Amino acid sequence: MAHAVHHITPKKTLIQVFIALIALTVLTVVTSRMDLGAYNILLALFIAFCKAMFVILIFMALRHDSRINAAVFALGSVIVVVFLLFTLIDTVFRGDLPNTVEGTIMEQEAADEAMRMRDPSREELDAGPGE
Secondary structure, rough: OOOOOOOOOOHHHHHHHHHHHHHHHHHHHHHOOOOOOOOOHHHHHHHHHHHHHHHHHHHHHHOOOOOHHHHHHHHHHHHHHHHHHHHHHHOOOOOOOOOOOOOOOHHHHHHHHHHHHHHHHHHHOOOOOOO
């Protein structure tokens, strides 16, 4: 029975990855203070993805692990990306629908009632008692 060979990552590589992670963290902080519109989220996710790849491939040694572990990781990543896409699609188009209003239904009804109290319509003025 053959045993798997353990890979030991050189200290120099670990230090380089650590420095890259620190640089990406600084980049995250710098870009968080910039207004890039809709690209803020995409840039933050891209930087987070790069940092996660460094950690997973180097520190967790997935780069030198069996292919089945890489396949399980890839499948999990695809599922996370699908969930993130649905969430981002929802947040990007939130409030863009013409038939939506702000507030709850009860708040809208209270606002409508307050508006009728301030400025009654012509029909309400012409209506007699009991009508």
